[in-house]
Amino acid sequence: MSQRKTFRFRTNSKLEKLIGRELITNNIIAFFELIKNSYDAGAKRSEIKFINVKNYVVDNTKKNKEYFVDGRKVNMDEVLTNNDSYIIIEDNGQGMSFDDVEKYWMEIGVVHKELIKQIQLKDDSVNKMYNRILNGEKGIGRFSTDKLGSQLEMTAVDKTGAELTTVFFDWDKYNDHSLLLQEVEHDYIYESLATPKKSGVKLKILKLRDSWSIKDIEELKRQLKKFVSPFSQEQNSFSILFSLNDNTEKIINDAFEYSLTSIEASIYSDGLFKYNISDNNYSSQEYNNLAPPAFGPITVKIIYMDAASKRSFTKRTGLSTREYGNIKVFRDNFRIFPYGEPENDWLNIDNKHAQAVFRSLGTRDIIGYVQISNLENEGLKDATDRIGLVEDTKEFEEFKKFIWRCIELLQNHVFNKIKKEAEQQGNIISNTIENRREKEATFKTEVIKVLKNTQMAKNDADKIIGLIENNNKELQKDLNEMKKANIVLNKKIKVFQRITGTEGMLIDLLHTIKNKTALLDSKLNKIIIQNPEIKKESHNMKSILTTINKMLDSALRKASSSRLVKKKEILSDIILESIEENSSICSENNITISHEFKDNHQRVLVNRESIKIVFDNLFSNSVKALKLAVDKKIHISTKHDQGIIEIFFQDTGSGINQDDAPFIFNVTFTETRGNGLGLSTSLDIIQSHDGDISYITFPEENEVGACFFIKLPIEG
Template structure:
């Protein structure tokens, strides 16, 4: 029986090179990953436009001439197949044996210089990619590749010198490369056990051996969530939710998915966070990208890139702008593992993963578990600023009306009558939007007047003024009664008793007047910030109410690091926590089936001081939560609805924010988080 064998033409070079790796950034990614697989601790990416070269050099294991001939130059080599880790125990990335053709995508020539150590000769191999082109009838193995040994020995590692560059590498391109390389390394990377530095050098473009590190967003995002399905127990999903660096919610529940272990961190960005992000990175959240997938140490391209909405977040957001987050509102990282997540398979073109059950489950997990939990807290916070919502809503309607006008112009070419109807509808939308805007602005003006009237200083000053008038009237009435009693023919002991009572009332009323005058003078003073010991002043607030708390059978605890200081007006600090304490007492008075407790915990991180003020009272109905900071809105029969409005205003005055923490299932009471920036 005769035998046949496959052969490869020279066209194969293009099929698995430039035609497969079409993106220059992706081509560099592949070569950087190869350095990682070679156990390099450092890889240099150097661009020199003047010399028309791009160099990728590492200090990894290097290759001998035999390695180059039998591994690097064997297309589709299986030398990594079946291996999960490198010699140093690193998880391997490449296993298809075609990544080396990325160099053809980057330039027409390659000089490969490799050494496996000081005692071995350094080999230099020259590749002229054009020599493989237009070679009709020739096999790829018939094209000679020349090499020689260098007299000077090199340190262990591989150096790729790519010339005849196929792309321009100006300032904007190098800046983009920097951002992409920074995002290439997983934020979950264990760089302590597996040190791996990516260094970018392009002196002409202002990069002098710059070390590129993964982005850190915890100092920018004010609200983020972390999910984990651990390798040790994939039957459970656990999440931790943070606001301003403080843990405010956590839960563990049964895992219905089968894709295996993962880690996920998802950051949300409100308007202030987006401004901070832009200032820090000179880029918008939208242009940065959204939710990326990482396998072991590296990003799986193109998930989470600016134009890759693989989770259809914007389609989802279109169904409810004030219920759902879109790609311009979140940045996320998903960590999977080659060793454990066997369902995630590389696509043949090395761009993404194969569309299968595992990937579909991952989408469902993010859409059904992750996003709703983050959105629940994000929009709870946003609901405090209804005026801002209205403004955004107004802008969106205006934008939609403009789009309708553009559509009408296109329709007019084919159906003038229908185009006229669209134009009339657009005018109606714009008119209604303007009228609605006017009504809301008038309502907001009224609310602003009330808020100004109800601000702490104005409200209390007005109350003090009215009470002082009434105290003066009371003193006058007591004096008149005193004179009338003296003129009455009454027993002397009765007169003496009444006179003592009158004197006591006059003395007490004068003391009250004096106290109110001092209080008024204090309110008229300018706020004076001072450095206060948090623990000491919290204890003082509670000690002032000690007898009332004992009477109401309410226990309290204050926990936090000693000698922690906050720069704030002392009186404002007192008013903030007195109001919260007052609300808790009102709530706890309605409780009779459990021990009544108030807990105050405070902690410090590198961005803020966080207070969690918690009671186990009757709590706040979920539908009332968005309104509790609104002036004159109250959930108590005996309340005026000003306490939390004043607290909110005072906290904001000191560059802070107050938010409600959503209670866990079957948890009693209410919890408030107050954050002050450090």
């Protein structure tokens, strides 16, 4: 006869190790878990102390920091701990009574914090009570001490200050897997205090499992900076102190104070979206109504790091912006890992930056945070492995989309600002050139007057010389001003290049696609007009479309951190392809193309599509410059000399004004009513191939048009 009975799970002692040193992946996470427990206990201060270790001194006066132990210069691998070293983590929270220790601390996975999600604390500065949201939920954070050391002395004073309980843990007892978890015993001492003490918990961790070097200590302090809330108004409500023996310092999160450009945004439960873009003395606040967020109300701050901000940030924190991370997530002022870590691009910022998103910022250009709450963001739940949030939910996807909305608002502001500043510097150059021309005209008029009204006596000759000298001084002054403006302009453009793509501007691709579109229009027009030749023309059109597709496919490579793939190519073959692709639009404009190759089919190490971009830009400029010419010709010639292939691209168009010649490779310069990007892009491409491109004049005075001189090194 069958009889129904019951089984019960037993817990092997191995579980302690699974939820302790094996679950906690590194020492930094262990400290974070223990500090979080202090926060949840209502502490306003948590202090980490390394005792019985070597003291070291940091010399920050040198370009590279230097470290000294007992006056001896050492490297960062110098070990500071020894067998007698120990760690103390101490807080001034509400502490625990004996009953609390027995009921909560000694029970794994206790539900206490699930039932009590917030506690009330007194703000002494304003004599008011405020709520603190609790972070821990799983009831296993205390086992992080096992990650740091094999022995623990836990001392707790309850909130009345009348009870002191000390428990002694030897975590290695759990290595005996023949025991059940509840069979492992720990000694304790209970004391009723006649004189009350301040409440709190003190964890003394002995027999450290790892040796701690200067590098480890510095890394811990750097990481602790990131654990504290970035909200300046919240930093006084909970602080972290760090001590090396008797040397104590306060950990300050000041990571967001070095940039002038940022966006602060909030979305409320009803969908009200409020954001403010700040930029030095500029501020713009906007309101929008969106759908109520499924993820709940949140606050976002994202900061744009320009070159000056990055230098200041690195100087003060010892980290580059990339090493620091990007957009971090805080739940009630505490970090949720691993979001925003250096290698955790959880928002796919760099991926979008690489995928032909023309006006975009990368992870090295923005840092910031998102603030969520246990009470108001129930849809954003912690993952069961204690790392991150549950991500396969509708709430998490909408959460990311909202953050991207904020990123896009900021990057639009940044790019528009850079463009405006670049245009202003370009206007300075243009205005200075015009002023110079007027002065030259006045100078010539004065000289003519003098020559007409004098027999060139000595005094008059001196007057002419004086005019010339004064004019030269003015000329030098103007040229210096132009030079300064040009430097500023180029700096702006370099910033633009770094932001837009790590290996070159994505603008060049868009510029080339525009040229290709013009070619395609020309082809289509010709096919329509000359219907019998559709088959013949379609072959060329397919070639053009193939080229466009190749360039689009190469966009990711152009924007990625690795260089474009370069291969040995016959340069004259590349030029012939460009001639073929541009032949239709040239024919339509009655332009004759000729070529003369004397490079003996030498090879060059290039990216084929990039070099074709250069020739497409030159063809496009020539077609525009030849609009009003009578004899419309483009001639391309090559020769090789001492390991270099020289290319001459010449047309008979309107040419380039000598006053403008020094500036033609600057972004925004144009004489053809284009966007001023072609020649700047061409220079970048040629220089990335260890070559050079320049504008040259003709030795014969009767020659007209423009000539560009390109040099590329021969490969092998």
